Amino acid sequence: MTTSKVILEPPNGGYGWIVVFGALLINMVIKAFNSVFGLLYGPFFRSINVAQSDISLVMNLSSFFGSLASIFTSAVLKSYTVRQVAVTGCFLISIGMTLSSLTVSVYQTVLAYSVIGGFGFGLLVNTSLIAVTSYFTTNKKRAVSFSLTGTGIGQILLPQIVQYLNSNFSTNDSIMIMGGLMLNGVIGALLFQPVEKHLKPRTIDETQSLTSMTPMSIDIPPAVNEDNTSFWRKFIKTMDLGLLEDSRFIILNFVLACGYAVATDFMLILTFFLKDTKKLEPSQTATCLSVLASFDLISRLTFHFITDWTSLSSRQILVIGIFCLGIIKTTMTFLTSFESILFAISIYGYFRAVVIVNQIIVLSEHCAKYYPRRFAGALGLNMAFCGISTLIFGQLFGVFRNYVSDFSYSFYLEDIFIISAMSIWLIEYLYHLRN
Incomplete structure (x- = not known):
């Protein structure tokens, strides 16, 4: 006699579309900002007579610390939820940009924008993608594509916003206002509810393979037996x-x-x-x-x-x-x-x-x-x-x-x-x- 078993799987929609909107909002206000970095910070760098190599240093170190943070994101997510990590990242970006408006040298800007803001951006690189993909199975590609359109929308709107700020406010005030605008990403991050709250039950035959029913489709390296390997081999x-x-x-x-x-x-x-x-x-x-x-x-x-x-x-x-x-x-x-x-x-x-x-x-x-x-x-x-x-x-x-x-x-x-x-x-x- 065939027996059945109930498993929980992602809703493949439902509240997942709210999560997609949250990711879209983050992409629109935060991930799209790199396209207007020169437009916003250009007058500031001119006011303190910064060399081109130092301007590059600010942007390049931001990318470096962002990449460094993104490497350890998966490890952080083992102790904290996607929503907590995403909110933290948004706050760090806002704080870093706001503090950079108060700096008077390129090295202070590096500390504020590149280190603090870059680390926050690194936390957001994967968390929004993980939040979206955890809610979907067959509609995953469509959901990810829709969330990424936020970056394109932001790159269209942000140049006009920055130009308005530069025309009506001082350089430092424009950067500070933009730092506040980054907090809109927090709204999107708060929508990242744990997928466990929205899993749907599904009845399957006991002999049916459960491989395709795994709620999370995130490719996470397998756990390592600490009793049988060294710390270094575990890290590798x-x-x-x-x-x-x-x-x-x-x-x-x-x-x-x-x-x-x-x-x-x-x-x-x-x-x-x-x-x-x-x-x-x-x-x-x-x-x-x-x-x-x-x-x-x-x-x-x-x-x-x-x-x-x-x-x-x-x-x-x-x-x-x-x-x-x-x-x-x-x-x-x-x-x-x-x-x-x-x-x-x-x-x-x-x-x-x-x-x-x-x-x-x-x-x-x-x-x-x-x-x-x-x-x-x-x-x-x-x-x-x-x-x-x-x-x-x-x-x-x-x-x-x-x-x-x-x-x-x-x-x-x-x-x-x-x-x-x-x-x-x-x-x-x-x-x-x-x-």
């Missing part, structure tokens, strides 16, 4: 450091990290390029940033329809996207009219989303092929690669800008750098193809 297994033994994984993450460093540096200096090199008005600069974000959002919603018609792999699409971004950046340096620059910016925004989306897909496909069920650890290591790369190479870009007065040369250096990194990837691909 928990953090999935064994992945670093594979040269293909290292080269893949190196290339992705180089691309991340270039993208971060470009967004950092884009505002200065438009205002100082191209002599655009502040309102025109804000319009360019909003248009870039608009086409980024359009790309996220439409590009998968285009890729479905081709037989190109995610890695090939990523390579094409990176080369297109390089061509567009170089072309932009020769444009003079606002209309032509705006057109180039819109194309750049479209291909930027292609690159960002396919970076994660390429990493996940590599793990699915060689390291099934180890994507979470691979993602954490990828963030570490990105943080270190941004700190080292991003700072070198800043030092280079200390000796050139035209930001166009920074674009050329970025292109040479990423082409060199891609060449390493090509050599690795051809080597494994022959063997």
Whole structure:
């Protein structure tokens, strides 16, 4: 006689859509801020006569401490709920930005914005994604995609908000007000109720496999028996450091990290390029940033329809996207009219989303092929690669800008750098193809 058993599983909707809205709100006000960093902090850095290398240091250290915090997020979540960690991250970001409005030197800004704010941002990198995915099974991709549209919406709205603040308030007051605006993320974080409160019962046959019914689909490294292994081996297994033994994984993450460093540096200096090199008005600069974000959002919603018609792999699409971004950046340096620059910016925004989306897909496909069920650890290591790369190479870009007065040369250096990194990837691909 067949017996039945009742299990609890995610609602695959229901209150989960409220959680999606909370993640969307966080993405809209916090994760979208990097696109307007130069627009908000540019006048402040000019007022204290900061060198370009020091401006880069603030942004690069913020990325570094964010990556450092994100690595240990999974360990923190074993003791605290997703909502507690997310709320803490939002408060740290707000506190860091508010304190930075009171600083009078770049090193004080580093302590406030980069260390405190960067660590808070790192706590938010994975928690909002974990909150969303824990509520869904078959609708997971749709839920994640909807929550990520918040970043695009924020990148459209924030340039206009920052431009309004810069026009009506002092530099320090504008930064302080923006720090207060970051607290809106707390509203979204408070919506992250534990999924255990919303699990739904389901009756199954006792002989039915429970593998697909696991409430949480987060890839967490398995527990280690402390009686049979050393602390160091436990740490390596928990953090999935064994992945670093594979040269293909290292080269893949190196290339992705180089691309991340270039993208971060470009967004950092884009505002200065438009205002100082191209002599655009502040309102025109804000319009360019909003248009870039608009086409980024359009790309996220439409590009998968285009890729479905081709037989190109995610890695090939990523390579094409990176080369297109390089061509567009170089072309932009020769444009003079606002209309032509705006057109180039819109194309750049479209291909930027292609690159960002396919970076994660390429990493996940590599793990699915060689390291099934180890994507979470691979993602954490990828963030570490990105943080270190941004700190080292991003700072070198800043030092280079200390000796050139035209930001166009920074674009050329970025292109040479990423082409060199891609060449390493090509050599690795051809080597494994022959063997």
